[in-house]
Amino acid sequence: MNFIKLENVSKTYKNLTVLKNVTMEIEKGEFVGILGPSGCGKSTLLTLISGLEKISSGHLKNNSTKRKSAFVFQDSCLMPWKNLEQNIAIPLEILNTPQKEISEKVNKYLQILDLQKFKKHFPRELSGGMKMRASIARALITDPEVILMDEPFAALDQILRERLADEIYEIYLKKKLTSVFVTHNIAEAVSLCNRIYIFSAHPGKIIGQIKIEKDKSSIKNYRNSEDFHKNCVKIRTILENQND
């Protein structure tokens, strides 16, 4: 059974068709990429999958249980008046989780994302990478079944992007979390994902799909491999041919 399934899904805002006839399937435990140019409806697609927005036509099935999908946005979206550990605790507080459990879980994720030393710091005192780590910790703390990531590294430099990608991939391997990753960065998608849907814009539609076969244990090694470069070229060719 597919975990998330879209059949001929379209999304229209007034007269603007943002997504047209999108058909895709995501299996439990997959790391799926949504890759395409700016404005092709990638973020919109995540809001449809999460249920934040309604589809205009077609069928969409998300078999994850309620409250079990978490969002990570391009901006870390931390509350400036709360320190880092308070920010990470927010989703559990909303769920009225007992304080003892909140402390245990916050400490667990501070550790996983290497943030213990900064737990009393406020967002303004943190670097972009730390803020993004905190945002990832806040998404993971509710033990989601699905994590939806909308260009989470867009505001970071290349070195940090790769380091955080490695960390996210390690967490993915440990937790086998179904992951949907939106990006317009080809190398990032190829290094992280098991499968990538390639979109064109105006209206957003799928123009290709590529499966990435790699030794799943290390994306660092994979980034230096010939196969990685071949897959990047394959995707670039699909995107370029679309513009002809």
Ligand SMILES: Nc1ncnc2c1ncn2[C@@H]1O[C@H](COP(=O)(O)OP(=O)(O)OP(=O)(O)O)[C@@H](O)[C@H]1O
């Ligand atoms: N709530 C809305 N009302 C009207 N139009 C919207 C709404 N949300 C998105 N759009 C339009 O849908 C189109 C796709 O937007 P979306 O943010 O999904 O694209 P994207 O591929 O994620 O872009 P980017 O890579 O630049 O973030 C844009 O033209 C945008 O203006």
